[in-house]
Amino acid sequence: MKPEERLNAGRLINRLGSRYLKWTAYGLVILLTIILQSLPRFLPQLLSAKPLLIIPVVVCIAMFEGPVDGAAAGVCGGILWDLFSDRLLGFNALILLILCCACGLMSQLLIRNNLLSTLMMTAATLFVQGILSWFFYDLLLDFENSLTALLYFTLPGIFYTLILTPPIYLAVYAVARILRNRE
Amino acid sequence: MKNFIKSTAFKALTAVALFLVGIMIYAASTSGVATIPEILTGAIVTPIQSLGSAISDGFNNFIGIFTDSNILREENNKLQSEINDLRRNQVELDELKRLNELYRQFLELKEQNPDYSFVDCRVIAVDAGSKYGNFTINAGILSGVEANQPVITPQGLVGVVYQAGLNFSKVRTILDPSTQVSASVSRTNSGGVTGGSLSLALQNKLRLNYLSRNSGVAAGDYVITSGKGGIYPDGLLIGTIKEVELESDGLTMYAVIEPFSNINDISDVFVITGFKSPSEDTE
Numbered sequence: 419m420k421p422e423e424r425l426n427a428g429r430l431i432n433r434l435g436s437r438y439l440k441w442t443a444y445g446l447v448i449l450l451t452i453i454l455q456s457l458p459r460f461l462p463q464l465l466s467a468k469p470l471l472i473i474p475v476v477v478c479i480a481m482f483e484g485p486v487d488g489a490a491a492g493v494c495g496g497i498l499w500d501l502f503s504d505r506l507l508g509f510n511a512l513i514l515l516i517l518c519c520a521c522g523l524m525s526q527l528l529i530r531n532n533l534l535s536t537l538m539m540t541a542a543t544l545f546v547q548g549i550l551s552w553f554f555y556d557l558l559l560d561f562e563n564s565l566t567a568l569l570y571f572t573l574p575g576i577f578y579t580l581i582l583t584p585p586i587y588l589a590v591y592a593v594a595r596i597l598r599n600r601e
Numbered sequence: 602m603k604n605f606i607k608s609t610a611f612k613a614l615t616a617v618a619l620f621l622v623g624i625m626i627y628a629a630s631t632s633g634v635a636t637i638p639e640i641l642t643g644a645i646v647t648p649i650q651s652l653g654s655a656i657s658d659g660f661n662n663f664i665g666i667f668t669d670s671n672i673l674r675e676e677n678n679k680l681q682s683e684i685n686d687l688r689r690n691q692v693e694l695d696e697l698k699r700l701n702e703l704y705r706q707f708l709e710l711k712e713q714n715p716d717y718s719f720v721d722c723r724v725i726a727v728d729a730g731s732k733y734g735n736f737t738i739n740a741g742i743l744s745g746v747e748a749n750q751p752v753i754t755p756q757g758l759v760g761v762v763y764q765a766g767l768n769f770s771k772v773r774t775i776l777d778p779s780t781q782v783s784a785s786v787s788r789t790n791s792g793g794v795t796g797g798s799l800s801l802a803l804q805n806k807l808r809l810n811y812l813s814r815n816s817g818v819a820a821g822d823y824v825i826t827s828g829k830g831g832i833y834p835d836g837l838l839i840g841t842i843k844e845v846e847l848e849s850d851g852l853t854m855y856a857v858i859e860p861f862s863n864i865n866d867i868s869d870v871f872v873i874t875g876f877k878s879p880s881e882d883t884e
Binding site: 459486 | 605617624649654736797
């Protein structure tokens, strides 16, 4: 092997190793978030709603890493969320795949990646996911109480999650920065 | 944007999305048994979730030492250094006490119902998006838990298993409108069917429907399972009647029940994996 080829091979191996490290770190962050979100008595309720921590985490990852990697994070987070929820397996995964891909595209093409834009994208993702979940599981199945579900669960859940988004953004930002420095 | 849509990555994402739709259709067609992706993922993630739940409970117990009792605070003032050691030991003792109380309740239940077979479980996850407190427990097919098995606490019925994986199961509580239990009022033997509604679930209550107008049911009566249907054994405590109202059609009545168990604050439950049905008794 020529020295240049050896150097290129070494760089490729380093890049692959960094990539595995990055996705291991993001995978652990997503797993930890799902565990915290599902713990029975970890976070207090607002009205009757609990925060959906996984959504700002995967949106932040999508904003930092782009549409494809963001979609992958959305699928992983959604599958783990569906595992401990009473939704059909794949429901949240499909929604988060599409929304995280869109957030990643927006971040690459249209908007800058900062706390304000992340808050906006998180709010939009929460709203779309909340409305879809409300439509399929409350409006269609339990029409009489659908307004109660919207006012006492869906909207407070969105608001509660948005309040917790800035520290989540800072945490994901710190992880992304460390991983990029390593690359 | 156009380049992204024409790219291989976009085609791959579209294929993944179609695959997820296929999984959803497959999941909707299975009843009672977790899908293969759920089984595989759950087998890996459930032990980690159980560990997280145990750590969280331990932390809450430790914090409880500081917020709980004036007596502990007074003792703390008197014997500061000994109390510090006792606090460390207290955390371990609290866990042992919890287990001891759990097994004492298990023994009581077993003595009262010798035909029951139980599996004791822990609540490891509560769905953040669930309005009815539906939760996940750390026992599944490998422990003998199957779908449509009742879930109880020593206080009474809390729900039913609706999906069982290898080492985890999902439980739908009695507050959920999808959980309907054939029940009767112990004093008058009037029959009905329990059902949840969101407005009542917010108050930790549920309904007992289809009561006849001359049932004689009143506030304060106890509601128990009737054993009809074969899913729930008869005689399981459900709750107390708080009020009785006439249905909108004027033909039947319904009662509002407050469960004996606080559905939103349970950590240890039992799954009844076997019992003798009333028809077996008469044979």
